[in-house]
Amino acid sequence: MINVGVIGSTGYAGQQLVWYLHRHPHVKIRFLSSHNHTGLSFSATYPNYRNFMQDICIDIQEAEQQLSKIDVLFIALPHGKSFDLAQKALTQGVKVIDLGADFRLTDANLYKDWYDLDHGCPQLLSQAVYGLPELHRDKIKNASLIANPGCYPTASILALAPLLKEQLIVKESIVIDAKSGVSGAGRTANIATLYTECSESIKAYGVASHRHTPEIEQELGLLNGSPLFISFTPHLVPMNRGILATCYGSLRTQISKEALYDCYQSFYQNEYFVRVLDTIPETRNVKGSNLCDIGLRIDERTGRVIVISAIDNLIKGAAGQAVQNMNIMFGLVEMIGLDILPMVP
Numbered sequence: 001m002i003n004v005g006v007i008g009s010t011g012y013a014g015q016q017l018v019w020y021l022h023r024h025p026h027v028k029i030r031f032l033s034s035h036n037h038t039g040l041s042f043s044a045t046y047p048n049y050r051n052f053m054q055d056i057c058i059d060i061q062e063a064e065q066q067l068s069k070i071d072v073l074f075i076a077l078p079h080g081k082s083f084d085l086a087q088k089a090l091t092q093g094v095k096v097i098d099l100g101a102d103f104r105l106t107d108a109n110l111y112k113d114w115y116d117l118d119h120g121c122p123q124l125l126s127q128a129v130y131g132l133p134e135l136h137r138d139k140i141k142n143a144s145l146i147a148n149p150g151c152y153p154t155a156s157i158l159a160l161a162p163l164l165k166e167q168l169i170v171k172e173s174i175v176i177d178a179k180s181g182v183s184g185a186g187r188t189a190n191i192a193t194l195y196t197e198c199s200e201s202i203k204a205y206g207v208a209s210h211r212h213t214p215e216i217e218q219e220l221g222l223l224n225g226s227p228l229f230i231s232f233t234p235h236l237v238p239m240n241r242g243i244l245a246t247c248y249g250s251l252r253t254q255i256s257k258e259a260l261y262d263c264y265q266s267f268y269q270n271e272y273f274v275r276v277l278d279t280i281p282e283t284r285n286v287k288g289s290n291l292c293d294i295g296l297r298i299d300e301r302t303g304r305v306i307v308i309s310a311i312d313n314l315i316k317g318a319a320g321q322a323v324q325n326m327n328i329m330f331g332l333v334e335m336i337g338l339d340i341l342p343m344v345p
């Protein structure tokens, strides 16, 4: 059995993680932490767990005392809150999977620029592995510290990876127009995500300034073999879950739609969680699953390729991917505990 602890279990990402870990055949949950719900049972915050989980949420200080009981610590806290804890866990030989952004950017200066925070432990950045299994599986196997990707980056990078790897598009031409359900903003109270503020409306936000931009650029640049800049615009849409990323790039040379499709099929041929479709993805077809659906078209008139990807932000965009990473780190079959069909409607 893998003994796990979950920090930030009462957030949306943390709760989704508990949902997977609870039913994982090789996992024993040793503790759950929260910030405002300590001393209360997990099922008091999430009554869907009533009669299934008896755990009482503890605070972070108490969790730190229990690190010796676990093999892996999942951290699902707001940005800037993972540094101390990750360091303490790693020092005690506990593996860390951080669902937040604190270890995703390899450059501490870039972190400061985009998060407006000093990085709390830049010395750990060289050992952190960006936890996108489809790109970094071999490094994940031996990693102690996983930076689980952001939700928009997961959808965007998976959509564009084959194009960059094969250098099929002009790297300066990339535009990503992405939409997210409101759970992407977390459960913590915030006026912008009140029902009356975001229902029956769609808005762009973080225009030319969203903190997922450098994360996407970092990974696409690695695939391409040279740095690049993208235009990334996220949108908030009135649904609970899901991300749809529509990604554009100008083709460097003509390619047939069959050859492009073959390129994607071959890039993802061994990837259980990526489905390359001949139709156009919809968020409802991946909802409740760890899948990423990808569809593509060539716009012959403009010479642009348009790739559309859909994920569940809380699963492939957060908790499911974290469990996928754990499975790889512990030598388990990668889809164990994760091979769940999407839930429609």
Ligand SMILES: NC(=O)C1=CN([C@@H]2O[C@H](COP(=O)(O)OP(=O)(O)OC[C@H]3O[C@@H](n4cnc5c(N)ncnc54)[C@H](OP(=O)(O)O)[C@@H]3O)[C@@H](O)[C@H]2O)C=CC1
Pocket (backbone or CB within 6 Å): 007, 008, 009, 010, 011, 012, 013, 014, 033, 034, 035, 036, 037, 038, 060, 076, 077, 078, 079, 081, 099, 100, 101, 149, 150, 151, 183, 184, 185, 186, 187, 188, 313, 314, 317, 318
């Ligand atoms: N939501 C999503 O789709 C995704 C989220 N993520 C990342 O996962 C992390 C968690 O996000 P999410 O679950 O959405 O956020 P939530 O706001 O839903 O949850 C935050 C969690 O952290 C706890 N917390 C809040 N403030 C503090 C603090 N100052 N000290 C200690 N604990 C604190 C909360 O405790 P309490 O409940 O007791 O207040 C809660 O458990 C973030 O880094 C986010 O960026 C990554 C990918 C997707």
Ligand SMILES: CC(=O)N[C@@H](CCC(=O)OP(=O)(O)O)C(=O)O
Pocket (backbone or CB within 6 Å): 099, 100, 101, 149, 150, 151, 152, 180, 181, 182, 183, 184, 185, 186, 234, 236, 317
């Ligand atoms: C809808 C919404 O607000 N989404 C969040 C992204 C959530 C996520 O993946 O982000 P991190 O793990 O990087 O925080 C946002 O735009 O900030």
